[in-house]
Amino acid sequence: MYGTGLAKGLALTLRHFVDSFVDDIRYGMRKYHHSTDNFGIRQGTKTQGVITVQYPDEKVAVPERFRFVPFLIVEDDDHPTRAGKDWCTSCGICAKVCPPQCIWIVRGNDPVTGRPVPEPEAFFIDIDICMNCGYCAEYCPFDAIKMDHDYELASYDRTTHHIHDKERLSKPNSYWRKIAPTRAYDEMMVRGTWEHIDVAKEARRGQSAARRGTSQPSPQPAAAAPPAPAAPEAEAPASPPEASSAAAGATPWSEDEAKREERRRKALERKARRAAKQGGG
Amino acid sequence: MVEALATEETIDAQTIDGAIAYLQTQFPDAVKLDDREGYQGLIVDSAQLLKVARAIRDDLGFDYLSSATAVDYLGVDDHMEMVYHAYRTSGGGALVFKAQTDREDAQIPSLVPVWRGADFQEREAWDLYGIRFPGHPNLKRILMWEGFHGHPMRKDWREAYYEEEVKPFDSRWPGGHVHRSEEKNVFGKNVAYPPEIDLNRLMDSSETSVYSSLGLGVDIEQIMDKDGFETNQLVVNMGPHHPSTHGVFRMVLTVDGETVTSLEPVMGYLHRNHEKIGERNTYLHNIPFTDRLDYISSMGNNHGYVLAVEQLMSLGRRYNPPTYRCEALRVMMVELSRIVNHLWAIGFWLNDIGAFFTPVLYFIQERERILDFFEAVAGSRMMCNYMRFGGLFADLPERIKSVSNLANDRVRDYNTMQFLTEMVNERIPRTIDELEQLLTQNEIVLERSIGVGILSAEDAINYSAAGPLLRGSGVAYDIRRADPYSIYPELDFDIAVEQEGDMYARYRVRVQELRESVRILRQILPRLEATKGESIWADGKVGAYAPRVPLGEAYGRVENGKGELGYYIVSAGGKNGSSNPWRYHVRAPSFINLTPMGIMSTGYKVADIVGILGSIDIVLGETDR
Numbered sequence: 001m002y003g004t005g006l007a008k009g010l011a012l013t014l015r016h017f018v019d020s021f022v023d024d025i026r027y028g029m030r031k032y033h034h035s036t037d038n039f040g041i042r043q044g045t046k047t048q049g050v051i052t053v054q055y056p057d058e059k060v061a062v063p064e065r066f067r068f069v070p071f072l073i074v075e076d077d078d079h080p081t082r083a084g085k086d087w088c089t090s091c092g093i094c095a096k097v098c099p100p101q102c103i104w105i106v107r108g109n110d111p112v113t114g115r116p117v118p119e120p121e122a123f124f125i126d127i128d129i130c131m132n133c134g135y136c137a138e139y140c141p142f143d144a145i146k147m148d149h150d151y152e153l154a155s156y157d158r159t160t161h162h163i164h165d166k167e168r169l170s171k172p173n174s175y176w177r178k179i180a181p182t183r184a185y186d187e188m189m190v191r192g193t194w195e196h197i198d199v200a201k202e203a204r205r206g207q208s209a210a211r212r213g214t215s216q217p218s219p220q221p222a223a224a225a226p227p228a229p230a231a232p233e234a235e236a237p238a239s240p241p242e243a244s245s246a247a248a249g250a251t252p253w254s255e256d257e258a259k260r261e262e263r264r265r266k267a268l269e270r271k272a273r274r275a276a277k278q279g280g281g
Numbered sequence: 282m283v284e285a286l287a288t289e290e291t292i293d294a295q296t297i298d299g300a301i302a303y304l305q306t307q308f309p310d311a312v313k314l315d316d317r318e319g320y321q322g323l324i325v326d327s328a329q330l331l332k333v334a335r336a337i338r339d340d341l342g343f344d345y346l347s348s349a350t351a352v353d354y355l356g357v358d359d360h361m362e363m364v365y366h367a368y369r370t371s372g373g374g375a376l377v378f379k380a381q382t383d384r385e386d387a388q389i390p391s392l393v394p395v396w397r398g399a400d401f402q403e404r405e406a407w408d409l410y411g412i413r414f415p416g417h418p419n420l421k422r423i424l425m426w427e428g429f430h431g432h433p434m435r436k437d438w439r440e441a442y443y444e445e446e447v448k449p450f451d452s453r454w455p456g457g458h459v460h461r462s463e464e465k466n467v468f469g470k471n472v473a474y475p476p477e478i479d480l481n482r483l484m485d486s487s488e489t490s491v492y493s494s495l496g497l498g499v500d501i502e503q504i505m506d507k508d509g510f511e512t513n514q515l516v517v518n519m520g521p522h523h524p525s526t527h528g529v530f531r532m533v534l535t536v537d538g539e540t541v542t543s544l545e546p547v548m549g550y551l552h553r554n555h556e557k558i559g560e561r562n563t564y565l566h567n568i569p570f571t572d573r574l575d576y577i578s579s580m581g582n583n584h585g586y587v588l589a590v591e592q593l594m595s596l597g598r599r600y601n602p603p604t605y606r607c608e609a610l611r612v613m614m615v616e617l618s619r620i621v622n623h624l625w626a627i628g629f630w631l632n633d634i635g636a637f638f639t640p641v642l643y644f645i646q647e648r649e650r651i652l653d654f655f656e657a658v659a660g661s662r663m664m665c666n667y668m669r670f671g672g673l674f675a676d677l678p679e680r681i682k683s684v685s686n687l688a689n690d691r692v693r694d695y696n697t698m699q700f701l702t703e704m705v706n707e708r709i710p711r712t713i714d715e716l717e718q719l720l721t722q723n724e725i726v727l728e729r730s731i732g733v734g735i736l737s738a739e740d741a742i743n744y745s746a747a748g749p750l751l752r753g754s755g756v757a758y759d760i761r762r763a764d765p766y767s768i769y770p771e772l773d774f775d776i777a778v779e780q781e782g783d784m785y786a787r788y789r790v791r792v793q794e795l796r797e798s799v800r801i802l803r804q805i806l807p808r809l810e811a812t813k814g815e816s817i818w819a820d821g822k823v824g825a826y827a828p829r830v831p832l833g834e835a836y837g838r839v840e841n842g843k844g845e846l847g848y849y850i851v852s853a854g855g856k857n858g859s860s861n862p863w864r865y866h867v868r869a870p871s872f873i874n875l876t877p878m879g880i881m882s883t884g885y886k887v888a889d890i891v892g893i894l895g896s897i898d899i900v901l902g903e904t905d906r
Contacts, residue, residue: 005723006724008718053691063681095454098566104454106456107457122459131569132661134661
């Protein structure tokens, strides 16, 4: 009969309308309360009713892998030996893999020797150009640059506010562990320590030297194992034993270390250049 | 003569090699094998191109011209080249053939008389490369505007904010000279006029060519219709700012009363020279840029591009193909984005024919959940940037979980596999059922869409239509089956096809494809469970940021939601290094599917045009590139 198709469609619309109330009754007004469980129900796969989120009175917290304009990791202020120090060694890989080329890094030089120091003197990201692809964080060998979760960056003047400098970009390590506990844990497992990878290397070197019995004891006080991440307890990993042992005996950058690092980096770069050349003929 | 016949008999022209051998015996002086390292197919003498092309279509049955694009070999061989990829709609690989010409006064005969699908692609080659195509019925610029100076894809053409030939730029590290490009090239002062031009007297003549091809001026023409009534035939501009054109797209139509007598698509308003950017980029840089083509289904865009580059990389020695789990994840993501794409396409097509936003919002609810999943896995809802050469950005997370960070943040926490299972087995099928209940028998939809916008099977093939547009015209051509890639051969699904060729047929094809995608996803989930814990990278080695890409060419194509998405990549090396593609071309389904828009629209009413455009399903990020 002509019109049955229409009527069926209208019935469906009506059902959607009714469903939104049925769901309210089923879950009570709990659905709109602000605890994790209730928000999960409202947004989840079982819900039938309205799923709208009343931004900005409520916001969907973004998942851990969410990526928005990058930030630089610096050591927490309460770190015993490296407080406020950059994790970045200004190796420049992020600037190279950046598709729209929005990262500018000024590599520092030692004022006395004139040799490069493995930390950035200045670091700029033009967030107007950044396309939030996440390559910088993905390919950073030092876990020093990460994608942020703060997407509310609107400002009144794009010409003055949208090139983020090092001060604006820097956020403490604990912030990263808070917004992405699982990923921070995974990265720690790869590095073998909660500390910067160089600290671990230094510690390993110290240990092997100690085993050989040729080296002096480390002049620095042993870095205390950092506190376990102040993240939601749900899946927050306990600091594993090797992390604390690796962190012990850590020393900060020495000048020799810096030179060695620089040489190593140059060699790596040469290798990469060579590989690239051979790759395409 | 007898000998020639004898050789013909021994050639099995069904295979690609056989077809090439056949052409070599038929046209010994016109074709030769392309023996450059890593290249395939034939080089055809451009004077005899038309004759050879006819033989390829009629004698050998390569009835579908997938891609026609130009390459500028400045500094390598110093010539221009047109590259054609022809396929059989019965399935199988490509017959690649090329025609070469000088860079100065570049001319290659048009193949529009053979394949109408070459129309827009040759116009693009003229626009961006400056190759003339004698025999083309309407050769004028398509993405840039008439009067634009130069041909921007030529290797010696430099854009306004030119910094260096290829990325990464030296100014970024270790010097770090931060600057904003607009400071160097201030807006308003970045245009140079020839001295003889007086801006006050300047007339915009670029529009004239649009109207002249329609055979009349802008003025209203008095004509007598067949009953002797005096009616007015006039030109109507729909777009570029028109809600029904799905973006900044314009159609110039001539109407006789309410009936459309001719239609010409005008595009390029969102053109950003994606391909030039792609040639400045390194191979890796391009992946996030492909997200921005068809931004509804970025996973599919990623897939086509990584397939093309992997094809090239596989020519080299140290190449590890992706693992099984990686392939399964890729297929899952691509099928989910096909669902997103079709829900979106059907929803907005309904908007176009008058069901304003009620159906589309029901579909968008499901799309939201799929995007939530993309966000948790890839890090972004739409610009996924998920695939890498030989692998993926990351495996599935254990949980789809968030942490409160901003004020008023509300958190969610789901088990990923459980979420997926419920989506695939309950929510998405239920949504498709609802969609059908709402629309398939709805009398208004039927009246509006049956018999409107008809495209015949012959025309669909000849105009290089792809995707649901092609299958809605009765051509069962789906690349996942015709020229399979990834793990599709082992998956059980059917090609959706409808015979009528009208708007309703395309709608039915999309609904069927939604169901087939769910069917594929149901087969993928057990495969994911079975491979749980396996690496997504071969040997667990994460791909390098500067992969080794050997010399050669590759054409990677996938069945994307909107049709055949192809990437033609040339790695040529030369003095500029080779971590950057020499040629990066996108065969955009949204662009080429507009070629038959004119013949599909003629004879229908203006209100139908809106629906016909919606039923083709274009996205301007991909059309204009």
